[in-house]
Every structure is written in C-alpha cells, then in structure tokens.
Amino acid sequence: MGFFTDTSVCIGCKACEVACKVWNQVPADAGPTGSGTSDLAELDLLGMSYDNTGDLGANTWRHVAFVEAPPRTPGAGDVRWLMSSDVCKHCTHAACLDVCPTGALIRTEFETVYVQPDVCNGCGYCVPACPYGVIDVRPDDGRAFKCTLCYDRTKHGLTPACAQACPTESIQYGPLDELRERADRRLEQLKAAGVAEAQLYGRDPGDGVGGDGAFFLLLDEPEVYGLPPDPVVTTRDLPGMWKRAAAAAAGLAVAVAVAFVEGRRR
Amino acid sequence: MSRYLPYLAELQPRAFCEVSPELARERGLVQNGWATLVTARSAIELRVLITERMTPLRIDGGETHQVGVPWHFGHGGFATGDSVNDLLSIALDPNVHIQESKALTCDIRPGRTPRGPALRALVEDYRRRAGLTP
Numbered sequence: 001m002g003f004f005t006d007t008s009v010c011i012g013c014k015a016c017e018v019a020c021k022v023w024n025q026v027p028a029d030a031g032p033t034g035s036g037t038s039d040l041a042e043l044d045l046l047g048m049s050y051d052n053t054g055d056l057g058a059n060t061w062r063h064v065a066f067v068e069a070p071p072r073t074p075g076a077g078d079v080r081w082l083m084s085s086d087v088c089k090h091c092t093h094a095a096c097l098d099v100c101p102t103g104a105l106i107r108t109e110f111e112t113v114y115v116q117p118d119v120c121n122g123c124g125y126c127v128p129a130c131p132y133g134v135i136d137v138r139p140d141d142g143r144a145f146k147c148t149l150c151y152d153r154t155k156h157g158l159t160p161a162c163a164q165a166c167p168t169e170s171i172q173y174g175p176l177d178e179l180r181e182r183a184d185r186r187l188e189q190l191k192a193a194g195v196a197e198a199q200l201y202g203r204d205p206g207d208g209v210g211g212d213g214a215f216f217l218l219l220d221e222p223e224v225y226g227l228p229p230d231p232v233v234t235t236r237d238l239p240g241m242w243k244r245a246a247a248a249a250a251g252l253a254v255a256v257a258v259a260f261v262e263g264r265r266r
Numbered sequence: 267m268s269r270y271l272p273y274l275a276e277l278q279p280r281a282f283c284e285v286s287p288e289l290a291r292e293r294g295l296v297q298n299g300w301a302t303l304v305t306a307r308s309a310i311e312l313r314v315l316i317t318e319r320m321t322p323l324r325i326d327g328g329e330t331h332q333v334g335v336p337w338h339f340g341h342g343g344f345a346t347g348d349s350v351n352d353l354l355s356i357a358l359d360p361n362v363h364i365q366e367s368k369a370l371t372c373d374i375r376p377g378r379t380p381r382g383p384a385l386r387a388l389v390e391d392y393r394r395r396a397g398l399t400p
Binding site: 014017018021022028029040041043044045046047049050052053068070078079081 | 272273274275276277278279280282297298313315317318319344345
C-alpha cells in the first residue's frame with residue numbers, strides 16, 4: 001500500500017498538513033524549521049510564497065510546497081504557481097531502516113516504513129541516512145519521528161488522515177500497482193492535453209531506492225519542488241565498503257604474520 | 267477562530283501584503299520586511315510578500331499598482347497582524363449586512379507604522395496633502 005500524490009490537482013489548502021497533525025497528535029512547530037520550539041510567540045513567515053512550513057521534519061509529516069516558477073517561455077504567460085504535498089517516500093530500499101541499531105524502524109505488513117516510538121532510543125542514525133531529508137529527531141523529546149502512513153488507521157482498514165482530508169483527491173491511497181496504473185493513465189491524459197513537463201517521480205521500481213511507496217506526479221523537474229532528482233539509498237555502497245575493509249584487514253594480518261615469521265628466521 | 271488554533275496559526279502566522287516586483291523596486295520594499303499601508307482613514311503595518319503573481323495594471327495609458335491584503339488578522343490569537351478593517355470605511359452589504367468594501371486606494375511605504383500620536387500625525391499629513399482636510 002502507498003500514496004500517489006497528483007500535484008496537478010493540488011490546490012494548496014494544506015488540509016493534509018492539519019489532518020495529519022490532528023490525527024497523529026504532532027505538536028505545532030512554531031519556531032524556524034527544525035528548531036522544534038513549540039513557543040507560539042516565535043511563529044514567523046518564511047517569505048516563500050504561501051509556504052510557511054519550509055520542509056518535512058519531526059513535527060511536520062506532510063508539507064505543502066508553494067513554488068512560483070517563471071513561465072515556460074520567459075516573458076510570455078503567467079507565473080506557474082505549483083503546489084505539491086510532500087511526505088515520507090516509504091522507500092522500497094529504506095536506508096533509515098538499514099541503519100537503525102535498535103530495530104525501532106520496521107517494515108509493516110503494508111510494506112510501509114514505521115518508527116516504533118517505544119523502541120527508538122534517539123541515536124539519530126536514520127536522520128543523515130535518509131536520501132530525502134525526511135526523518136528527524138524532535139529536540140525536546142530526543143526520538144526520531146516521521147510519517148507512519150497512519151499505521152493505526154490502515155491497520156483497521158481506514159484511509160490515512162491526509163488522503164482522507166484531501167478535497168481534490170490529489171493524495172490517493174491504495175495498493176501500489178493499482179496506483180501506478182492510475183498514475184500512468186493520468187500522465188498520458190496530461191501529456192495529451194499539452195502538459196509536456198508532466199512527469200512521475202518515484203514511480204519506477206528500478207530507481208536508486210527501489211521505487212517509492214509514496215510517489216508523485218509533478219508538473220516540472222523534481223528540483224523545482226526541492227526534491228532530489230536521482231535519490232540513491234545511502235546504504236547502497238555499505239556491503240562493498242565492508243568487503244574492502246575486510247580485504248584490507250586480512251592483508252594487514254598477513255603482512256604482520258609474514259613480518260614475524262621473517263623476523264624469527266634472521 | 268483560525269488564529270487561535272496552533273495547527274492553523276502556524277500555516278500563515280503573520281499578516282502580509284502582496285506586491286509586484288515592480289512596485290517593490292519603486293518603493294524600496296524588501297521580501298519579508300515591513301511595509302506601511304496608508305489610506306485616508308488610518309495606516310497599518312504588514313509584512314511584504316513580493317510575487318510575480320501581482321502584475322501592474324495598464325489603465326488609461328498609465329501604470330496602476332495593486333496591493334493584495336488578506337483580511338483575517340488582528341491582535342488576538344497566535345497569528346497576529348494589523349487589521350485591514352482599520353483602513354476601510356464602514357459600508358455594509360444591504361442584503362447580508364457584511365462588510366462590502368473590498369477595494370480602495372492606498373499608499374505603500376517601507377518600514378513599520380508609527381503608533382499613538384505619531385500615527386495620527388502621519389495620517390493627518392496624508393489627508394492634508396490630499397486636500398481631504400483644510
């Protein structure tokens with residue numbers, strides 16, 4: 001199961017952000033992004049169009065980006081006001097899950113990635129491991145938090161809070177193969193309507209993270225939305241690195257042994 | 267009510283006004299800085315959001331700038347800001363008795379609004395120069 005977020009119909013209402021926080025009891029994030037302060041006197045504007053959330057974090061599991069992109073042909077046409085609801089991608093090859101030493105991060109029966117708050121010890125290894133910069137540690141709590149894909153709702157056959165609240169069905173929840181089919185159809189429809197820049201992001205199971213459990217239909221390049229264009233699971237090179245380290249250690253051991261043997265001979 | 271709920275207040279935490287890059291250049295307004303809006307009735311201060319979405323209008327061969335201001339702020343709650351109602355005359359829609367004036371002329375200048383007697387002096391000066399008061 002996963003999300004398909006069709007940004008072509010997103011109206012930027014931020015209902016997903018609020019619904020997510022209400023259902024999951026995530027605190028309001030008042031201070032500058034990442035500061036984790038909940039002192040509401042520190043609320044401030046970011047000066048980034050209507051986006052005053054900034055990015056995903058421990059206290060922000062859905063983030064609606066507002067991008068004011070210049071028209072395709074400079075000087076012709078209106079500014080393109082792009083809106084997109086970002087979320088944890090629930091990668092098929094999830095680096096956060098690979099590096100978690102306590103087993104707090106698990107793969108659920110819905111193929112989603114879930115942090116068990118009662119197991120997490122707050123080591124923070126998962127934070128730099130995420131290729132999207134999604135998971136973060138809540139400073140006043142110490143533990144890592146991110147989108148749970150509403151595990152407590154899906155377990156009982158309910159739709160995640162954000163998808164349930166979305167008034168335009170920009171956020172869709174369902175089995176991944178069905179969502180991928182739906183996304184392909186929508187992309188075709190948009191291309192036929194002349195939206196040449198429309199593209200799917202995270203749909204391909206052959207990409208660097210094995211495909212995203214939450215993928216997107218974007219109306220421009222991923223960089224425009226602040227998404228990495230070619231994400232790679234950060235633990236991809238770990239086995240190779242360990243192999244090289246093991247080879248180096250073995251070589252060193254042989255060299256030491258040879259030195260002892262040769263030394264005794266003299 | 268939305269200003270009192272933390273989850274809503276954090277989405278748009280301060281009152282702001284939208285101006286075109288052309289107007290911002292002309293008046294020296296900076297992104298996220300303060301601007302003072304002055305009308306014949308009063309002056310308020312708002313944060314500046316410079317955006318290409320606002321474009322100057324061509325009217326009778328001259329350039330007319332627009333300033334977009336959302337109405338929903340005041341001193342209460344977590345999301346605070348000056349009330350735009352201070353700038354308006356009171357005119358109620360006869361059917362539903364809701365404020366009906368939505369467009370008016372104003373001046374915009376960089377910086378915060380003076381408070382107390384200084385605010386009155388500022389508006390008085392504008393009125394006098396506009397010929398509204400002798």
